[in-house]
Amino acid sequence: MLFSKETLGRIDRILDAARSDGREILYEHEIYRILKVIGLETPRFVFVEHPDAVDDALLHRFNHRIVLKIVSPDIAHKQKLGGVRKVRNREPLFIQFLLHRMREEVLSHFPDDDPPDIRGFLLTEYIPHTQALGYEVLLGFREDDAFGPVLTLSKGGEDAEFFARYYDPANLFLPPLDTSRAMKLVSGLNIRYKFEEIGHPEYLEHFATAASLLSRLAWHYSFVAAPRPRFIIRALDINPFVITADNRFVAVDGFARFAPAGAEEKSVPPVNTDHLEGFFAPDGIAVVGVSANPDKSSLGRIIARQLHDMGRDDLWLLNPRGGEVVFDRTVYPLYRNLSELPRAPDLLVYAAPARYVENFLRHPGTDAPKAVILIPGIPSDMDYAGFTARLDAITPGTTRIIGPNCMGVFHAPEGENRGVNTLFIEEERLDLRSSPRANTVLLTQSGAFSVTAIDKFQNSGLLRSVVSFGNKYDVKLTDLMAYFADRPGVDLLALYAEGLDPGEGRQFFQLARSISKPIIVYKAGKTDAGAKVTASHTASMSGSYDVFRAACRQAGVILVENIETHYDLVRVFSLMSRRIPVGSRVAGVVNAGFESAVGADALIHLRQADLAQATAQRLRQLDTTGLIDTGSAFLDITPMADDRMYADFVEAVLGDPNVDCVFVSVVPHTNTLKTLPDTCRDLDSLANRLVALSEKYPKPMVISVNAGRYYQDFVSVLEENGLPVYSDIRSAITSLDRFVAWHLGQRGDGAGV
Incomplete structure (x- = not known):
């Protein structure tokens, strides 16, 4: 998938030559050379240092039209300054004249005492093409500090940036991409509809091939690459690649910045999970900064109390002044430093001012803790870089630190692990x-x-x-x-x-x-x-x-x-x-008609189920009022439904083999339902009936309760028994939709829209 050493060596020589010339940008003809090395098509081109180098032999390399371009390290957008012209390929003297005039026009935009450095001229084959949407494509990459190389694919041409900003954002991908993955990504672009309509779906293959090759170039010349490259390409644009009338995909214009890869270059930090168990299953916890005064506000005292309440009998408290603390008749002596502790704790929770942390960590006792939580923030008068440098100097390599400026850890008790809670x-x-x-x-x-x-x-x-x-x-x-x-x-x-x-x-x-x-x-x-x-x-x-x-x-x-x-x-x-869904067919039961309509509007990946005949027959039996449309999978059972009738309708759709997931929407204000605080916990209430159905059927089910705080007890019964409850139908349906879509595989590698 990646490039050979020979290919990389040829690219390195191009970058070496530019660097020897004192540059960290590439000229367009140098970009063309790199593109040809990696297998992408460019126009025929010739670089000349002076107009007089143009002769018949040189012009015979081109067809009847050519493009003339100024070459300068000081000019990024040549066309705005008159540095690009399309002309007929005529006799050498005419072309020489045009190049002299081009130089004069470009120089006229600069003060006489600060002219740009003009190194020569580029003559390229003119590539005829249409500027219709989809036929000009911007492809390139840039380096992001956090993510490394990022590939960009967007509409190309002079208005590329305007189009991306106001009409359709650029599509971004992280390299490297092999051709199949690139094809999968570009197949999600909206332009595919146009290409299919005009009978040229193969145009997407051009996009995928170029994206794959450029992504490999981006990866090789980035700080994420292994082995480390000699150069980093900070940015490279091809704007545009064009689709020609004879079905070629040709790079027409380019820009690139690069730099030598220095020793200080960024790198991808390794994942380090060593000793993290000290935060979540510690054998011994010490809390620093616990006040002996129960009337004094103290984060350390709150944390210590919480750990005591969790039944931790391996808890030690510290305060440089000494003293003691009593929680529920249990007396905790306040140790002055870590060396006084009976044994080394796995976890040290530091809840004292940040300026004193070094004093404690310098004297860890016989064994350093596996884990340290630094609760305090760093005051504005402390230099954070200096603080971390001092921590580096005194922290043992085996000790892991969370923070500073954090609340730390909650970990629920499980088995013999009594849990941790430092959220003060x-x-x-x-x-x-x-x-x-x-x-x-x-x-x-x-x-x-x-x-x-x-x-x-x-x-x-x-x-x-x-x-x-x-x-x-x-x-x-x-x-x-x-x-x-x-x-x-x-x-x-x-x-x-x-x-x-x-x-x-x-x-x-x-x-x-x-x-x-x-x-x-x-x-x-x-x-x-x-x-x-x-x-x-x-x-x-x-x-x-x-x-x-x-x-x-x-x-x-x-x-x-x-x-x-x-x-x-x-x-x-x-x-x-x-409750892993096996399909996207959804049914619902509501007692307010507008909820059904809103729910239908919120569907994206989900689709309304076609209920089985047996289910339809059961629904007709349940419809004792004759007011319910039992032909739809979204059932409005009206405010007349009581708890049992509501639950019976929900069970009918849950049991349907054509239904993969269910939503239930309750407007609880009707007096036919046990939804008030004094009745909602009854065994035959709607809440408990829904809980029983969720235990009986393995299908995903979400609940919407469209009401205020007066019905929070009703909501609590559902939530306490493991049902996801939402305050409106749109949130419930949207959440169920994304849940089902993710589990059915629509979770990644999607292109922009």
Whole structure:
């Protein structure tokens, strides 16, 4: 799939020559040479240093029309300055005259005391083609600090950037791509409809071949490559590739920047899961920063209390002033430093001011802890780079650190593991519940996000572990993903990410592709305020969030655009994790007609089921009022339905062999239903009937309860028994739709639309 050493050697010689000339850009004819080396077609071309070098022999290489271009390292957009002309291929003197005039016109745009460095002229074959949509294509790549090389495919031509910004965003892919994968990606482009309509679906093969070859070039000359290259190609644009009348795919214009690969070049950080068990199954926990004064606000004291309440008898508390703390008649002495502890703890939770952390870590006692959680943020008067440098100097290589500036870890008790909780919110303010069905790991850079998520899911008890990892001094998001990916009992990874360090995005992409479990992520920081005008079209067409979105799409990661959607999808993917759909046929039961209509409008991958004849007959038997349209899979059973009738209709569609999944929408205000706080927990209530049906039938089922807080007890019964509940029908259907689509294989390698 990748290029041979011989091919790379020929490309290196082209880059060497440009570097010897003092340049870190490539001239167009040098780009043509590279493209020809890797197997892409270019126009016939000749570079001359002076107009007088043009003679009959040179012009005889071309047909009746040629393109003249100025060559200068100081001019990026030649055409705007008169540096490009299409002319008839006539006698040498005429062409020489035109080149002299071109030089004069270009120089007229610059002050006399600061002219551009004009190195010569490029003569190329004129490639006739139409500028109709789809026949001019921009293909190129640029280097992203976090993800490495990113391939761009978009409409080409002079208006490429305008089109990408206002009409159809550029399509982004992460190299390398073999030809089959590239074909799969480009087959998702909207332009395929035009090519099919005009009878030329093979044009997509041109796109795929060029994308594959350029992606390999991008990969080889990037910081993600192994072995390390001599040069890094920072950006390369071909704008445009054109489809000719004789069905060729030819590169017409190009731009490239490169640099030698220095020792300080970025790299992809390795995944490191060593000693992470110290955070989640520690043998011994020490908490630093515990106040002896029960009336004094103390994060350390809150954390210590939580660990005590979890039944941890391997708990030691520290305060340099000494003293003692009493929780429920249990007396904890306050040790002054780690060397006083009876034995070395696996986990050290540091909840004192950041400026004192070095004093504790310098004296770890006989054995250094496996894991350290640094809770405090770094004050503005502390230099963070200096702080981390000092940590580097004193932290043993075997010790792993989460933080600083984090809330740390919650891990639910399981078996002999009594669990961990350093999320310093008192129980009366945050009800953190787990349950035997807890199967979701929440990894978040924001501590506040972990708190709001816990609040959202408190009835469902679906969180097995929560990690607020803060500033990522040591333990990274990818380390945690790798650690939990193969853990038994973990069915879902839910992520909240902010910034990605150099190379970390590429590691995220590579790791996510290898994980078979669903990954749901919300990425903060969608705007790219730092984007600058640049000579590279590909760099101006997309920001860092666009690259992140492309990486998620290609890796099969479920990227959400808002926080509420994150919560919605976590519910269905977690609570329905053992109910794998076998198809996309959906049925529903509602008691308000508008809910059925809204639900139908929300379908994307799902399709309404065609109910079996036996089901239709059963529905007619259940329709004692004669008011229900039993010919539809979306059943409006009207507000007249009571709890039993409602449940009977739901069971009828659940039992239908033509139905793969079900939604139930309840507007609970009708007086025929037991949905009030004093009746909703009755055994024969609708809530408990739906719970019983979910236990009887293995099909995915989501519930919508369109009501306010007066009906929260009704919602709680459903959630406490493992059903995903939503506050509106659209959210319920959309979540079910994405859940089914992901499990049916529509999870990655999709191209842009």
